[in-house]
Amino acid sequence: MTDVPAVVFQTLARLSGYDRILEIDKVSKQYGVTSEWIEQHLGSNQPASSADPSTFAPSSKNTPDPPTAQNAAEKRSFRFAYDPSSQAAERRKSVEQAILCPSCGVTLGIPSIRPIKVTCPQCLQESTFQA
Numbered sequence: 001m002t003d004v005p006a007v008v009f010q011t012l013a014r015l016s017g018y019d020r021i022l023e024i025d026k027v028s029k030q031y032g033v034t035s036e037w038i039e040q041h042l043g044s045n046q047p048a049s050s051a052d053p054s055t056f057a058p059s060s061k062n063t064p065d066p067p068t069a070q071n072a073a074e075k076r077s078f079r080f081a082y083d084p085s086s087q088a089a090e091r092r093k094s095v096e097q098a099i100l101c102p103s104c105g106v107t108l109g110i111p112s113i114r115p116i117k118v119t120c121p122q123c124l125q126e127s128t129f130q131a
Contacts, residue, residue, distance in 0.1 A: 003031075004027065004031045004033060004038070004041070008027055008031075009038075009041065009042060011023070012024060012027065012038065012042055013042055024038050024039065092109070094111040095109035095110065095111060096110075096111050096112045097109070097110050097111070097112060098110075099129070101120040101122065101123065101125065101127070102125075102127055103120060103123050103125040103127075104120060104122050104123040104125070106120060106121075106122040106123070108120060110129070114129065114130060115128055115129065115130045116128070116129050
């Protein structure tokens with residue numbers, strides 16, 4: 001192990017979050033010390049192991065719950081006549097339910113087919129509705 005210059009510790013102390021984790025990893029490899037040793041000498045409140053980037057898991061897309069009485073909307077209270085094409089007229093005939101987008105709250109008209117994958121035209125989030 002070699003001594004880590006004080007300038008490096010000062011630079012690390014100014015960093016935070018993921019930038020700090022990456023820089024500590026780089027310094028630990030460069031000077032042959034462990035990340036924990038560097039964190040200990042920095043006097044950090046948070047050990048490097050709890051902020052290890054390998055432990056970050058991507059958020060999974062959870063299937064939203066089926067519409068309940070409080071987030072289901074009355075179909076007849078909304079107008080669906082914004083697209084004058086014949087295909088849109090056919091789609092409007094199959095609309096049996098109006099639900100609220102789980103992400104942005106816009107009203108979506110959907111048929112009673114389940115499971116159904118719906119892409120919100122407002123926020124472009126894709127949701128799958130079961131049962």
